[in-house]
Amino acid sequence: MINRFWLFLSFVFSLQLYAQNSQILLADPTIFEENGIYYLYGTKEDHSIPGEGFLVYTSKNLKTWEGPLGKTDGYALKKGDAFGTRGFWAPQVFKQNGHYYMAYTANENIAIASANSPLGPFKNKGKALEATVKQIDPFVFFDDGKVYLYHVRLTAGNRIFVAEMTEDLSAIKPETLKECIAAKETWENTTNAEWPVSEGPTVFRNAETYIMLYSVNDFRNPDYSVGVATAKSPFGPWKKSASNPLISTADIGRNGPGHGDLFKNRNTLYYVLHTHFSEEKVSPRKTAIVKLKFDKKKNVFKLKSHSFQDLKK
Numbered sequence: 001m002i003n004r005f006w007l008f009l010s011f012v013f014s015l016q017l018y019a020q021n022s023q024i025l026l027a028d029p030t031i032f033e034e035n036g037i038y039y040l041y042g043t044k045e046d047h048s049i050p051g052e053g054f055l056v057y058t059s060k061n062l063k064t065w066e067g068p069l070g071k072t073d074g075y076a077l078k079k080g081d082a083f084g085t086r087g088f089w090a091p092q093v094f095k096q097n098g099h100y101y102m103a104y105t106a107n108e109n110i111a112i113a114s115a116n117s118p119l120g121p122f123k124n125k126g127k128a129l130e131a132t133v134k135q136i137d138p139f140v141f142f143d144d145g146k147v148y149l150y151h152v153r154l155t156a157g158n159r160i161f162v163a164e165m166t167e168d169l170s171a172i173k174p175e176t177l178k179e180c181i182a183a184k185e186t187w188e189n190t191t192n193a194e195w196p197v198s199e200g201p202t203v204f205r206n207a208e209t210y211i212m213l214y215s216v217n218d219f220r221n222p223d224y225s226v227g228v229a230t231a232k233s234p235f236g237p238w239k240k241s242a243s244n245p246l247i248s249t250a251d252i253g254r255n256g257p258g259h260g261d262l263f264k265n266r267n268t269l270y271y272v273l274h275t276h277f278s279e280e281k282v283s284p285r286k287t288a289i290v291k292l293k294f295d296k297k298k299n300v301f302k303l304k305s306h307s308f309q310d311l312k313k
Contacts, residue, residue: 022312024057024065027219027274027285028090028137028200030261032118036060038263039118040067040311041076041102042274043089045284053078054091054104056119057313062265062289065313069119076120077102083111083126090137090200092261093118101169103138103149110138110151112169129171135161137259140169141203141234148234150180150201150212157182157196160214162235178235181214187245188216190223200259203234209299210234213246213271215258220282222255223248226273228301246301247273247290252308254288255279262292269294272311287311 026042033039040057049055049068056076057067068074072081076093079085084106091104100115102122109128115121129135134154141148147165149172152158160181163172183189183196200215210231217224225245229238247257252275260273269292274285291307294300 024287024311024313025284026287028259029272029274029287030092031263031272032093033263034118038062041091041093042287051075051078053088065311071120077113077122081121082113082124083128092139094140103140105136108134108136110135137199139201139203143205143234150203152199158199160198160201180236180238181229183216190217191221202261206296206299208232211299212238219256224256224258226258230299247303251303
């Protein structure tokens with residue numbers, strides 16, 4: 001009887017360990033799709049995998065994922081191949097003129113690397129974009145023949161800025177730099193922190209309206225959440241939605257949801273994001289997706305109920 005009891009406990013523990021090990025642990029995630037294959041990148045939180053940089057996982061159905069499959073030990077970009085010695089955060093991958101690019105954070109600076117495949121290896125000449133302050137969370141946006149860099153500057157808080165970029169993506173045009181979003185509303189700074197946080201911008205265009213999804217509160221705060229703002233120009237001014245937040249702990253039943261990216265699967269709009277590991281632990285953060293409904297006429301988002309899905313291998 002006792003042996004059966006311990007066998008049962010061992011079985012339960014094995015199931016729990018398998019579930020934990022199968023969970024993808026990436027924060028600040030992004031998904032790039034090409035030819036029916038989804039490529040998932042993010043800030044590495046799985047400390048069982050050696051090395052630093054950006055891992056990449058792939059899926060054809062958004063339900064089961066393989067990887068890491070990056071060209072260098074599972075990494076799409078690995079420390080030593082490009083700028084950065086620490087703090088590899090918040091990548092964005094996009095394709096332009098037949099080349100793949102990754103905009104990312106390292107050493108609290110923004111850099112851009114390129115590759116011939118979404119699996120990497122992404123490389124650059126070991127230089128970051130020039131800036132007078134620390135900056136993180138890049139999002140490169142193409143619109144009407146121009147390129148814009150939405151990003152976060154660490155100045156009296158985490159504040160979201162935009163600037164036009166040079167055509168070769170090597171620098172911003174300083175004279176175009178403009179602040180977009182700061183965390184000033186109560187729901188955006190629930191602890192009344194002296195260093196308010198707004199970060200993780202994602203921008204797209206619907207007709208003549210520009211729409212930004214962004215995250216607020218410190219990522220360690222259970223109230224980390226996603227908001228929406230709109231503008232008539234890439235430079236703003238940005239009007240925050242009266243129905244914010246779009247995604248919060250109350251909506252999905254998980255602490256700390258946020259800092260992700262939009263992507264489509266056919267006609268379905270998704271947001272990939274991270275959550276806290278549990279109610280007691282922040283890290284390692286878990287990767288998940290939710291479905292969104294978007295009213296193109298009203299430029300209004302709604303979270304589709306019961307659509308939350310952890311991403312697992």
